[in-house]
Amino acid sequence: MKEKKVYGLTALFDTPDRIIDAVKKISSDGYKKFDVHTPYPLHGMDGAMKLKPSKLGYITLVFGLSGALFALLFMFWAMSIDYPMVIGGKPFFALPAFIPITFELTVLLATLSTVIGMLTFFFSFPSNNHPLIGSDYMRSVSADKFGISIEAEDEKFDDIQIRALFSKLGTIQIEEIYYPDTETFPMFQKKFILFLLVIAILTGGTTYFVLNKLLFMQPFNWMMTQDKLIPQERSEFFSDGFGMRVPVDGTVARGFLPYEFKGEVNPASFLSNPILLTKKSILFGQQKFLTFCSPCHGNFGDGDSRLRGQFPNPPTLHSNRVKEMPDGQIFHIINNGQNIMPSYSSQTTVEERWAIVNYIRVLQRAKNATQSDLEEIKKESAANGK
Amino acid sequence: MANRVLEYQKKDLPQNMSKLGWALFAIGALAGVAAFYVDNTRAAYNYLIAYMFIMSVGVGSLFLIALEYVAGADWSVPFRRLMEFFAALVPLMFILIIPLLFNLNELFPWMNKKLVEGDAILTGKAPYLNSTFFIIRVFGILLLWTLFFYLFTRNSMNQDSTKDQKFTKRNIIISAIFIPVFAITLTMSSVDWMMSLEPHWFSTIFGVYYFSGTMLAALATLTLAVIFLNEKGYFGKLLIPDHLYSLGALQFVFINFWGYIAFSQYLLIWYADLPEETVWFLHRWSGSWAFVSIFLIIVHFVVPYSILLSQPAKMDAKRLKIASIWILFAHILDLYWLIMPNMNEGKSGGAVFGWIEIAFPVALVGLILVVFNIRARNKNIIPVGDPKIERGLNFRL
Numbered sequence: 001m002k003e004k005k006v007y008g009l010t011a012l013f014d015t016p017d018r019i020i021d022a023v024k025k026i027s028s029d030g031y032k033k034f035d036v037h038t039p040y041p042l043h044g045m046d047g048a049m050k051l052k053p054s055k056l057g058y059i060t061l062v063f064g065l066s067g068a069l070f071a072l073l074f075m076f077w078a079m080s081i082d083y084p085m086v087i088g089g090k091p092f093f094a095l096p097a098f099i100p101i102t103f104e105l106t107v108l109l110a111t112l113s114t115v116i117g118m119l120t121f122f123f124s125f126p127s128n129n130h131p132l133i134g135s136d137y138m139r140s141v142s143a144d145k146f147g148i149s150i151e152a153e154d155e156k157f158d159d160i161q162i163r164a165l166f167s168k169l170g171t172i173q174i175e176e177i178y179y180p181d182t183e184t185f186p187m188f189q190k191k192f193i194l195f196l197l198v199i200a201i202l203t204g205g206t207t208y209f210v211l212n213k214l215l216f217m218q219p220f221n222w223m224m225t226q227d228k229l230i231p232q233e234r235s236e237f238f239s240d241g242f243g244m245r246v247p248v249d250g251t252v253a254r255g256f257l258p259y260e261f262k263g264e265v266n267p268a269s270f271l272s273n274p275i276l277l278t279k280k281s282i283l284f285g286q287q288k289f290l291t292f293c294s295p296c297h298g299n300f301g302d303g304d305s306r307l308r309g310q311f312p313n314p315p316t317l318h319s320n321r322v323k324e325m326p327d328g329q330i331f332h333i334i335n336n337g338q339n340i341m342p343s344y345s346s347q348t349t350v351e352e353r354w355a356i357v358n359y360i361r362v363l364q365r366a367k368n369a370t371q372s373d374l375e376e377i378k379k380e381s382a383a384n385g386k
Numbered sequence: 387m388a389n390r391v392l393e394y395q396k397k398d399l400p401q402n403m404s405k406l407g408w409a410l411f412a413i414g415a416l417a418g419v420a421a422f423y424v425d426n427t428r429a430a431y432n433y434l435i436a437y438m439f440i441m442s443v444g445v446g447s448l449f450l451i452a453l454e455y456v457a458g459a460d461w462s463v464p465f466r467r468l469m470e471f472f473a474a475l476v477p478l479m480f481i482l483i484i485p486l487l488f489n490l491n492e493l494f495p496w497m498n499k500k501l502v503e504g505d506a507i508l509t510g511k512a513p514y515l516n517s518t519f520f521i522i523r524v525f526g527i528l529l530l531w532t533l534f535f536y537l538f539t540r541n542s543m544n545q546d547s548t549k550d551q552k553f554t555k556r557n558i559i560i561s562a563i564f565i566p567v568f569a570i571t572l573t574m575s576s577v578d579w580m581m582s583l584e585p586h587w588f589s590t591i592f593g594v595y596y597f598s599g600t601m602l603a604a605l606a607t608l609t610l611a612v613i614f615l616n617e618k619g620y621f622g623k624l625l626i627p628d629h630l631y632s633l634g635a636l637q638f639v640f641i642n643f644w645g646y647i648a649f650s651q652y653l654l655i656w657y658a659d660l661p662e663e664t665v666w667f668l669h670r671w672s673g674s675w676a677f678v679s680i681f682l683i684i685v686h687f688v689v690p691y692s693i694l695l696s697q698p699a700k701m702d703a704k705r706l707k708i709a710s711i712w713i714l715f716a717h718i719l720d721l722y723w724l725i726m727p728n729m730n731e732g733k734s735g736g737a738v739f740g741w742i743e744i745a746f747p748v749a750l751v752g753l754i755l756v757v758f759n760i761r762a763r764n765k766n767i768i769p770v771g772d773p774k775i776e777r778g779l780n781f782r783l
Contacts, residue, residue, distance in 0.1 A: 043782040044783070096649075
């Protein structure tokens with residue numbers, strides 16, 4: 001049978017005073033690789049063990065400072081450079097408002113780096129095994145006893161000497177600790193991983209059930225539930241039960257002022273074109289003409305319908321009669337309709353109709369352009385384009 | 387470890403300490419009296435700064451005593467007597483208040499009846515801010531503090547000879563009563579003496595702000611006394627760095643606390659940007675006061691924070707001494723920043739500084755030394771009868 005490898009010797013003590021005296025003796029005897037386990041922290045233990053101040057503070061300092069710097073720089077970049085936004089009339093770089101976040105990030109990085117640094121540099125994470133785990137010694141020191149363990153790797157380690165020393169110091173129990181037979185990481189055992197999985201599913205499931213089903217409360221319902229009806233919904237308030245109400249008589253929708261000369265023959269003298277003939281208004285009129293008028297009147301107002309004779313073709317807009325019509329009359333016809341043409345007052349706004357009138361005038365002139373018109377256009381294009 | 391005999395022998399404090407105290411006090415007081423003749427208003431404001439400083443050290447020490455009893459602390463037991471000596475400034479405030487009583491009209495705008503009548507806000511505050519109620523409050527608070535000072539010290543002194551544990555128990559009960567009383571009275575004092583200098587303005591955190599300064603002043607004076615007496619061997623056995631560490635850590639805590647409170651007050655007022663609140667900071671930002679404000683952040687937070695950050699700094703007597711003196715200076719500057727801008731309120735002119743501003747702090751330091759010496763005469767420097775004294779002296783982190 002293979003002999004087990006010795007990890008070290010442990011001794012248990014009864015009181016905190018005893019263990020501090022014992023530790024003082026052991027550290028002054030020159031032992032280096034020993035550790036102390038107590039059920040609670042003891043004042044003065046660091047000094048008795050002659051421990052050097054921990055280096056962990058430097059990790060905390062560095063990460064804390066970088067947290068502060070990162071927070072400040074990031075907020076400076078985000079709020080002052082990348083996406084400057086005026087908030088509450090404060091400057092883009094509003095330092096007082098940034099300080100709480102800087103503080104939070106400093107603390108966050110400092111604490112996280114402390115814990116992670118402690119685990120990696122001092123606790124040799126991810127290994128979570130140690131020869132002392134599972135021993136009687138560990139059971140005692142995590143309950144009511146105070147223990148010292150001296151490792152076999154210590155230069156001065158000598159079984160008989162240490163046993164003598166321990167009994168001289170008044171120990172109540174000495175235990176020899178061995179390395180486990182095989183180097184196993186309990187973390188990678190199937191049982192452990194299975195256990196973790198089950199726990200994860202259990203806690204996740206329970207949390208989901210409790211929070212989403214059992215105790216579900218709307219986190220905030222400011223916009224989720226409102227005292228309004230959506231279209232087609234039944235109303236509890238009105239006696240007829242209709243949620244959608246008819247507007248009060250005489251209600252006028254915005255931009256749809258009713259046409260006051262409806263049905264009259266020729267009110268042109270009362271109507272004057274309020275839209276100036278500008279390039280913008282002409283282009284606007286063209287767009288509307290092509291949308292609403294061209295299906296019957298044709299793209300150039302020639303009366304050549306694209307509807308291919310499904311309706312009687314409307315007359316051309318280039319006849320002398322239409323040319324001589326005042327603007328108001330064309331506007332009136334669009335509003336009121338004429339013969340088979342229906343009213344377009346519900347599809348178009350007043351502004352759009354006047355723009356269409358303007359465009360019709362442009363078409364009429366283009367169809368009958370004179371020599372002087374062409375020369376003017378030539379001049380213009382010579383001035384504009386090269 | 388149990389039956390160790392306390393090796394403490396009563397020793398008188400060195401003579402030169404008392405002499406120095408009297409000298410400083412005499413010079414400062416003479417200059418102070420002269421200041422009242424030269425510029426009455428300015429002297430009154432400076433006197434108020436000194437008075438608030440005395441209050442900080444006196445009542446702050448009283449609070450530290452109460453804190454020790456309530457928390458059941460061991461480490462501070464060896465120097466609790468020093469806090470009791472410093473707390474003797476509290477009954478002295480009955481005398482120190484007299485020059486202020488003659489100058490109330492100079493200091494407080496709300497004492498002016500005509501001004502109050504023509505001002506809706508001040509009329510609304512008149513039920514609290516009127517001279518009669520003010521005097522009642524001030525003296526009531528002083529009486530309360532003196533009463534607690536008397537109870538604490540009597541029990542503590544009696545324990546020296548009798549070594550009876552019942553005095554500790556009594557003081558714990560008194561402390562538990564004192565702490566809420568302290569919270570209310572200190573807030574009222576800070577509002578009465580400092581916030582009401584600008585009666586339109588209000589800040590609900592003001593009391594806490596003054597409290598943080600109070601703790602710093604009391605801790606810094608205590609630390610200085612502890613280090614000085616420890617060097618001369620007045621504690622029977624040497625105190626170790628662990629004691630100093632605890633003092634330094636508390637100082638560090640309250641440096642942070644001050645920064646936190648001061649910033650909270652500023653942040654809320656800055657964010658809300660309400661004219662009735664910002665006016666106070668605007669007065670402290672006009673002219674050269676802006677430099678004092680910036681300087682205060684550096685002096686009261688950045689520098690002491692940097693000094694006290696590392697663990698060795700808190701354990702090193704020399705560095706701790708520097709930090710303590712620095713903090714006392716910072717507290718005076720803090721009070722100067724709180725009080726002086728109201729002197730020229732509404733008028734042009736920035737920070738004023740001259741021999742008057744130096745005279746009062748000099749007298750103040752002298753007075754604290756003198757009071758400490760008189761109180762320490764023929765008394766044990768450490769509470770020898772306290773049941774926790776052994777544990778306190780052997781304190782380890």
